[in-house]
Amino acid sequence: MLFGKHINRYYFKYGWMLLIGIVALVVIDYFQLIIPELYRMVVNGMNSGEVLTGGEVFAFDMDFLLMRICLPLIIIILVMVFGRFLWRICFFGSAIKVETDIREKMFDRCKNLSQQYYQVNKVGNLMSLFTNDLETVQDCFGMGILSLMDAAVLGGMTLFKMWKMDFRLTLLSLIPMALLLFGGIVISKYMIKKWESRQAAFSDLSDFSQESFSGISVIKAFVKEFKELLAFRVLNKRNEDVNVEYTKLSTLLTVAVTLLVESVICIILGFGGYLVFEGAFDAGELVEFIGYFTTLVWPVMAVSQLIEMTSRGRASLNRISELLDAKQDVADGAEVASVGELFGKIEFKNLTFRYPAAAYNALENVSFVIERGQSVGLVGRAGSGKTTIVDLILRTYNVPDGTLFIDGCDVNKIPIRDVREAVAYVPQDNFLFSDTILNNICFSGEGSTEEAEAVARLADVHDNIAQFKDGYQTMLGERGVTVSGGQKQRISIARALIKKSKILILDDSVSAVDTKTERNILQNLKTAREGATTILIAHRISTVENLDKIIFVDEGRVLGCDTHENLYKNCPDYKKMVDLQRLEDEGRGADA
Numbered sequence: 323m324l325f326g327k328h329i330n331r332y333y334f335k336y337g338w339m340l341l342i343g344i345v346a347l348v349v350i351d352y353f354q355l356i357i358p359e360l361y362r363m364v365v366n367g368m369n370s371g372e373v374l375t376g377g378e379v380f381a382f383d384m385d386f387l388l389m390r391i392c393l394p395l396i397i398i399i400l401v402m403v404f405g406r407f408l409w410r411i412c413f414f415g416s417a418i419k420v421e422t423d424i425r426e427k428m429f430d431r432c433k434n435l436s437q438q439y440y441q442v443n444k445v446g447n448l449m450s451l452f453t454n455d456l457e458t459v460q461d462c463f464g465m466g467i468l469s470l471m472d473a474a475v476l477g478g479m480t481l482f483k484m485w486k487m488d489f490r491l492t493l494l495s496l497i498p499m500a501l502l503l504f505g506g507i508v509i510s511k512y513m514i515k516k517w518e519s520r521q522a523a524f525s526d527l528s529d530f531s532q533e534s535f536s537g538i539s540v541i542k543a544f545v546k547e548f549k550e551l552l553a554f555r556v557l558n559k560r561n562e563d564v565n566v567e568y569t570k571l572s573t574l575l576t577v578a579v580t581l582l583v584e585s586v587i588c589i590i591l592g593f594g595g596y597l598v599f600e601g602a603f604d605a606g607e608l609v610e611f612i613g614y615f616t617t618l619v620w621p622v623m624a625v626s627q628l629i630e631m632t633s634r635g636r637a638s639l640n641r642i643s644e645l646l647d648a649k650q651d652v653a654d655g656a657e658v659a660s661v662g663e664l665f666g667k668i669e670f671k672n673l674t675f676r677y678p679a680a681a682y683n684a685l686e687n688v689s690f691v692i693e694r695g696q697s698v699g700l701v702g703r704a705g706s707g708k709t710t711i712v713d714l715i716l717r718t719y720n721v722p723d724g725t726l727f728i729d730g731c732d733v734n735k736i737p738i739r740d741v742r743e744a745v746a747y748v749p750q751d752n753f754l755f756s757d758t759i760l761n762n763i764c765f766s767g768e769g770s771t772e773e774a775e776a777v778a779r780l781a782d783v784h785d786n787i788a789q790f791k792d793g794y795q796t797m798l799g800e801r802g803v804t805v806s807g808g809q810k811q812r813i814s815i816a817r818a819l820i821k822k823s824k825i826l827i828l829d830d831s832v833s834a835v836d837t838k839t840e841r842n843i844l845q846n847l848k849t850a851r852e853g854a855t856t857i858l859i860a861h862r863i864s865t866v867e868n869l870d871k872i873i874f875v876d877e878g879r880v881l882g883c884d885t886h887e888n889l890y891k892n893c894p895d896y897k898k899m900v901d902l903q904r905l906e907d908e909g910r911g912a913d914a
Contacts, residue, residue, distance in 0.1 A: 324459065324462050324463060324466060324632065324635045324636065324639055326639050326643060327643075328424065328427075328639070328642065328643055328646050329420070329424075329459070329463070329639065332416075332419075332420045332423070332463070336416040336419060336420070339412045339413075339415065339416045340412065340413070340416060340467060342408065342409075342412050343408070343409040343411075343412030343413045343416075343467070343468075344409075344471050346405040346406075346408040346409040346412065347405070347409050347468070347471055347472060347475060348475050349401065349405055350401065350402050350405040350406060350409070351472070351475050351476040351479055352479065353397075353398045353401045353402060353405075354398070354402065354476070354617065355476075355479055355480060355483060355614070355617065356394065356398055357395070357398065357613065358483075358609075358610040358611075358612075358613025358614050358617070359610060360391055360394065360395060361606070361609050361610055361613050362606035362607055362609055362610035362613075363375060363390065363391065363606065364391060364606075365605055365606040365609045366382075366604060366605070366606035367382030367386070367387075368382070369604075369605055369606070370382075373386065373390075375390070409468070413464045413465075413467055413468050414464045414465075416463070416464065417460045417461070417463040417464025417465075418460065418464075420459075420460060420463050421456055421457070421459065421460035421463075424456060424459065424642065425452060425456055427646060428451065428452065428456075428642065428645055428646065429452075431645060431646055431648065432448065432645070434650055434653075435648055435650060435651075436650070436651040436652040436718070436719070437713075437718055437719070438651055438677075438678050438719070439648055439651070444525075444529040444532075444533075445529070445532050446525060446526075446527075446528030446529030446530070446531065446532040446533070447525040447526075447528065447529055448645070449528055449532070450521065450524050450525040450528050451641055451642055451645055454521060454524055454638070455521060455638035455639075455641050455642055456638075456642065458634050458635055458638040459635055459638050459639050459642065461631065461635070462631050462632060462634065462635030462638075462639075463635075465627075465631060466628060466631055466632065466635065468624075469624040469625070469627055469628040469631065470624075470628055472620070472621060472624050473621040473622075473624040473625050473628065474621075476617065476618075476620065476621050477618060477621030477622070477624075477625075480614050480615075480617050480618045480621070481496075481618070483614050484611060484614045484615065484618070487603075487607065487610070487611050487614075488597065488602070488603070488611070490593075491589075491590065491593055491594060491597065491611065494589050494590075494593060495586050495589060495590060495615060495618075498582040498583075498585050498586050498589075501582065505575075505578055509571060509574065509575055509629070512571060513568070513571050513572070513629075513630060513633035513634070514633045514634075514636060514637050516564065516567055516568040516571055517568060517633060517634045517637040517638070518637045518640075518641075519564045519567075519568075520561075520564045520565055520568050521637065521638065521641060523557075523560050523561040523564045523565075524561060526557055526560070526561075527554075527557045527558060527561050530553065530554060530557050531554070534550055534554070572630055575629070575630060579622065579623055583619050583622065586615065587612075587615070590611065590612055590615055591612075594608045594611060594612070595608070651678070651719075651720065652717060652718065652719060652720055652738065653738070654737055654738055655734055655735070657734075657735050658734075658735055658736065658737050659735065659736075659737075660736075660737055660740060661729070661731050661735075661736055661740070663744075663824075664728055664729050664736075664740065664741070664744035664824055664825070665694050665729055665824050666692075666694045666695065666728075666729070666744070666824040666825045666854060666855030667691075667692065667693055667694040667727075667728065667729050667730065667855070668691070668692040668715060668726075668727070668728055668825070668855065668857075669690075669691045669692070669726070669727040669728075669730075670688045670689050670690050670691075670711075670725065670726055670880075671689055671724065671725050671726070671727065672687050672688070672689055672725060673685060673687070673688045673689070673714070673721070673722065673725035673726055674686050674687055674688070674722070674725075675688075675710065675714060675719070675721070675722070677710075677719070678719075683878055684707050684710045684878055685707050685710055685711065685714075685878045685879075686878045686879055687879065688707075688711070688875075688878075688879070688880050689880065690873055690880055690883040691883075692855060692857065692871070693855075694729075694824075694853075694855060695852075695853045695854060695855060696855060696856075696870040696871055697847075697848065697851075697855075697856045697858070697869040697870050697871075698855075698856070698857050698858070698869060698870060698871045698872070698873060699858050699859075699860060699865070699866025699867075699869045699871070699872040699873070700712075700857060700858065700859045700860070700866075700872075700873050700875065701859075701860060701861070701863060701866060701872060701873070701874055701875070701896075701899070702874060702875035702876050703876060703899075704861075706875045706876050706877060706878065707875050707877075707878040707879075708829075708859045708875055709750065709829055709859065710878075711875070712747070712827045712829055712857065712859065714726060715728075715733075715741075715745065715825075715827065715857075716741070716742060716745055716747060716827075717733060717738045717741050717742070721733055721734060728741065728744070743823075744823055744824050744825055745823055745825045745826075745827060746766075746818035746819065746821040746822075746823035746825070746826045746827070747818060747826075747827045747829070748811075748814045748815050748817075748818045748826075748827065748828045748829060748831040749814075749829050750829045750830050750831075752807075752810040752811050752813075752814040752831070753814075754798050754805075754810055754813060754814070755798070756797070756798060756799060757797070757798065758792075758794065758795050758796060758797055758798070759787055759790075759793075759794050759795070759796050759798060759813060760774055760794040760795060762798065762813060762817060763777065763778065763794075763813060763816045763817050763820055764817075764820060765817055766817070766820060766821045771794065773820055774794065774816070774820060775794070777816040777819040777820045778794075778812075778813075778816045779846075780815075780816070780819055780843075780846040780847070780850050781812040781813070781815040781816040781819065781843060781846070782812060782835075782839050782842045782843050782846070783809060783812035783813055783815075783816060786809055786812075787813075806834075807834040808834040808835045808836075808839070810834075811831050811832065811833070811834050811835060812835065812839075812843070814831065815828065815831055815832075815843065819850070823854075824854055824855060825854070825855045825856075825857070826847075826851060826854065826855070826856045826857070827856075827857045827859075828856070828857070828858045828859065829859045830859050830860060830861065831858075831859075832844075832860070832865060833860075833861065833862075837864070840865060844858075844865070844868075856869075862903065863886070863899065863900050863903050864903075866886075867886040868886070869886075870885070871883065871884065871885060872884065872885065872886055872889055872896075874889060874893060874895070874896045874899075876895055881893055881895055881896065882895075882896055
């Protein structure tokens with residue numbers, strides 16, 4: 323059995339199922355212990371022709387065999403079959419419910435954790451929690467309760483019957499069992515460490531496999547299949563080694579159990595035979611005692627299994643608890659209150675920001691204002707802090723109080739959900755789901771098929787979609803690999819437009835399209851989003867030069883915030899960037 327704050331509640335939640343299972347188990351154990359008594363009557367009847375039972379002597383004939391042996395045995399078999407079916411439903415059924423419930427809690431926790439958590443914890447490791455570790459916890463919950471209760475009930479009743487028959491023989495039988503229990507407890511400490519190593523090795527293997535499959539096109543392009551195979555072989559060998567080490571310990575425990583059980587059989591046959599010779603036992607009673615001990619073997623085995631199982635389960639539960647207890651870095655504060663609909667005025671006031679665990683500031687003393695309904699370009703060199711600015715608007719990271727305002731309200735006093743509901747976002751990594759194009763566009767839950775087609779036209783991707791055999795019902799591959807980079811960008815733009823949010827952020831979202839398509843998209847956005855705020859991050863000045871305002875960022879600082887013409891006149895760094903880009907464009911034109 324497992325105990326911990328994330329699993330204790332289920333013993334109460336599904337207590338009624340567990341109670342029914344325990345009752346069924348007790349009934350089965352009671353009837354199971356009648357079988358050795360039947361053995362005794364058969365053996366004594368065969369030896370002497372009569373049987374003493376219930377204080378009466380009966381002739382060992384066909385009527386006795388049918389009515390006193392066969393009929394009770396049939397009843398016992400039927401009770402055991404029904405009872406075992408019932409406790410399996412109760413124990414294993416409740417364990418599956420626990421697994422399902424914890425999996426939902428884990429998924430819910432995952433969706434609330436910040437990006438910082440996913441920068442540290444890889445996808446493969448998280449998936450191993452949802453598969454191997456969760457399956458181990460489920461096994462320990464169901465099988466663990468069964469092993470504990472069966473060991474206690476069946477073991478207790480069996481020992482009671484053995485003690486009544488002869489306490490000396492029972493004590494001799496229990497000495498090896500005590501050694502087994504002590505050895506199991508010692509070994510379990512090492513098994514926990516080995517199981518943790520085993521799970522860690524599996525996580526590394528999962529991480530590597532997931533990353534390799536995601537980047538398979540890059541691997542093939544650089545002809546590095548053999549290199550990846552060698553790297554996988556190293557991880558696979560380590561996974562094999564830790565599994566072998568764990569299996570050795572587990573097998574050692576099993577072998578120890580078998581050895582001690584067989585040694586007890588020798589003790590029973592030796593000392594029990596002496597008792598028969600002395601007349602303290604008859605042959606039937608010795609067979610009955612051996613039958614009880616044979617029944618006791620399972621409870622002893624159950625104890626050893628419980629030790630091994632609990633070791634695995636505790637290690638897996640600890641890993642799962644780390645996820646469930648992970649701190650939610652970005653969350654609503656105590657002073658949060660809904661301010662109603664947000665309209666899109668954004669103001670930064672002397673904002674300085676550093677990523678968690680970073681060595682330097684990503685943004686420093688950033689101040690600017692985006693008025694409601696403006697179309698604003700955000701430009702600067704790679705790594706200058708453009709994406710960081712929009713991440714803070716989306717509250718992906720925590721923002722210092724009094725530095726970022728939406729519609730005049732401190733963003734920290736607005737519910738995160740309200741902020742994100744007011745923003746439609748097209749990230750640099752245009753992630754598409756393995757679903758139809760229509761469902762990807764309507765991912766926000768808003769919009770009909772007609773509206774999806776309308777925003778696809780605004781994103782200049784409708785004609786491309788119409789050329790597909792299944793049109794908007796075309797299934798996309800994982801992460802949208804079945805469409806081109808430009809099509810992915812435009813489908814992502816359509817997905818943002820259908821949300822009809824007051825704020826639209828496009829993070830370098832037209833970089834993979836040609837200049838004509840780019841102009842079409844920008845013109846459509848200007849017409850369709852009149853009166854709404856649009857922020858466009860771009861590397862090409864030509865993409866943003868006709869917008870209402872351009873914010874020029876360099877090394878985490880805002881060096882200018884004005885129209886293209888004014889920045890070109892008054893900001894030397896901006897002028898230098900524009901001139902360099904023009905020279906590059908002229909050079910490409912001359913080469914063509």
